[in-house]
Amino acid sequence: MVTKAEKAEIEGDEAPLHRSCATGEVNERLLRTVEGYAESRAEIENRTARVLDAQVALRTGCTEIPVVVHVVYRNSTENISDAQIASQISALNADFRATNADKASTPTAFQGLIGDARVTFKLATTDPDGKPTDGITRTSTTTTPFNSDTDNVKSAATGGADAWPSDRYLNLWVCGNLRSGSGQSLLGYAQFPGGPTATDGVVVIHSGFGTTGTAAAPFNLGRTTTHEIGHWLNLRHIWGDDGTGCSGSDFVADTPNQGGPNYGAPTFPSSSCSNGPNGDLFMNYMDYTDDPAMVMFTAGQVDRMQAALDGPRSSIGISGPCAGKPIKEFVKDLPKDLPKDVIKDLPKDGIKDFQKDGAKDIPKDVAKDIPKDGVKDFPKDGVKDFQKDGVKDKPKDVVKDSPKDLIKDAPKDGVKDAPKDGVKDRPKDFIKDRPKDLIKDRPKDLAKDSPKDFGKDMLKDFAKDPVKDPRKEGVKDLQKDAIKDTPKDGIKEFVDDIPKQLRDPVKELGGEIGPIDPGPLINPAIGGGGFGGAFGGGATPFVIGGRDETEYGAGQPEEVSPLAVIAEQLGGMLAEYSSAAAAGQLSPADVARWQQLASVYAQIIALLGWAGRRQARRGGEHPPSRGGPRQARARDAGEGAMILIVSFPDNAHVERVLEHLDRPTVVFDIADFPHRTRLDARFGASADRISFTPHGQAEIPLEQIGAVWYRRVRPIGLDPALTDSTSRLFAWSESTEALTGLWHAMECFWMNPPAGDEAGQRKIRQLQVARAVGLAVPETLITNDPAAALEFISARDEGGVIRKAFRNIAEAPRSTAVVTADDRARLDDVRYAPVTFQEFVPADLDLRVIVVEHEIFAAAILSEPEYRTDYRPGIGSAKFSTYELPDEVAAALLALHDRLGLAYGASDFRVTPDGEHVFLEVNPGGEYLFASDRTGQPVPQAIAACLSRHDREHGE
Ligand SMILES: [Zn+2]
Structure with a gap:
């Protein structure tokens, strides 16, 4: 051990006499100099408050964070040993799991506040290039001193070491002679979440790092790094960084108000700000006391850190069960999986009722896992901490005070000083005019259009006597009418275009499907011969499919579900058959083909609607028994969980998420099935095993898949050797059925759960749920009744109503447009297919709001005036900026996702000149890049983190 004085003598630098940390100064510098940082910080704080307020379930297990230690040294002393680095990691793992023995020194009055941060640290084993590493870089330098104001230790260009990607690694720089901007000697400093990635991480002086080697008392227990990582996970100094006043807040409810920092090793009680009798929580890691004197985080600080891990830090680390989890933690983890009423009763009725009620409702394997002695310990550790940790008793102060405090404190933190042009592009009244009571007032105005009435009117008109009133008949007859009565219009054109559409997917497959001659699909007499003719010359009629979004051009969001488009097309063809049959025009061969087509159609509908048979559950479906035999076997075999992405590799949205996934992942392209992907499903006494083997990859047993991201699939791909049309049809039908079975068999987290994807994309259902959860929506009429349409339009000003299609199809684009006099003149056409009429919502601002599980990323889009419709x-010319949804709107949107069963969605809102947020629609497969790339919001990281988290949890 080297003493402080010896060290200073040997190295010509000095360690501070008492703790000093420049994180606050760095924060102020970033607020002054980094565009967008102030907004980013405000957003993180608002989100944190909202998360804690709403008691959104934070991850319950432990998060293991990969660490890289950059040793930057001038001499052999500063080039600290691997052992010293290892001692720091050990110290962190004790402090962040509250297993440090010295926590016992916490005064009795504060013992109950101690929280397990559920974070562990591990030196990285893979470097950014994917190569093995010991998680340590060593850089010889002549630079001195290193300065928190220039961050010179964080760049090779200034004699330091470059950061590793901060969305995957926690960067720890260790150096000598560390100074603040004013030249003060420092122990360390950190960067809060939300700052520049190149400087993200923690810097600690070598003499304050670890517990051995050059670590010098009184900073030789590794607590400097614990303190700085606390900042890195969004903790503030416990006194609130207001000097020694009593008005600053650390935004944590269970830490007592405190005047200023405590140094050295105070004795209990040590009071300030009238916080007696217990006084300051000076033994907290976020005070300025010496290493031996700081021994604990509080539960409130843990919540804040966990909110950071689920928010701005969500891309880093992998979460899983806490190793050696004490019963207390086990009980805390329970609520997520238990039925609600068990949770509710648990704290109140205690262990007795817990056991009584629990036996009934707790999945068997969970009950089995409760350690035998757990029951005995439960009352002591469990109930008290359970309540404290807050299912019910989440401190009210956080909720109530946070937003207020934030606003009040903001100028102090430098929002005032933030670069003017960083905010310039925002609409002038953006933040100021976001009155909270708007939403509250809304229901009053719309009372007469309450969800009940809305649904009643709409559904009644849809469903009422469909057969008696030809105007209200279903799609089939509607199309029949269209064909007979309006040969040149609408539906007829649509039907005529089907062969072309069915050819296009084949082209997209790069000619892999060779020319075939299926023969006339339908009697050429129908439709003037165009139908049969269109199928001649080599197209294959039965490739289901769609298109990838790139076809629509950059920046053009496209939400079409390819399967649904095909279903519509096939539906149209079936209508033709029906019509031709009624006219006596079908040959026996035509009838046979009709039946085949109907069978395919039924399967697509089943595929689209399969979800209805499964329980839609927010955040995905978990197997009823996570410890089932198959999972157990996988673990026994040493196999881990993996993420399945059902999409195609050259898809930008997928590529971007792949960059941030650090779990085993496989991308499965449906176009490779069945001709290049093998499927095996074996059942029976000898084997129960389902697996598939994607093209060029290893076999994947189904139980290995812990999370599925199902996004924008391509058509299935039949072997080109199969040329007979009937054979292809049969192969297509069987392959589709097998694939559907495979999806059903994957019992894990889905983004989105198929039920959510199916129901969530239906505009009528969206509007119904949106109203039910309290979102404002435009006055809307969806009808195929011309009279109702006329009434709706007539009741409003000229130009005050827009019309739109549920879905825009390439062959019959129907852009959203204002209803004109011409439209009014041909309103009778409404009877051919329902049309959506909506009151035009004037707005200067559009919002694209991405929800990834519980996280919201809202982007404001300020268009040039000509594009504001x-x-x-x-x-291309619009301005994008990050946007904070009002709390009520954010909560309602999350509720909408919850009700629709969506884990992911992209919603469109308009913000009216009055500041009202009007919900237009949610797109379960909607694009995010066009917005997140322009705002810098970490959407791909959030998706990756979400998938990783669930995949990890699946492996529990
Ligand atoms: Zn600090």
């Missing part, structure tokens, strides 16, 4: 055509 529809921002999409003018998206």
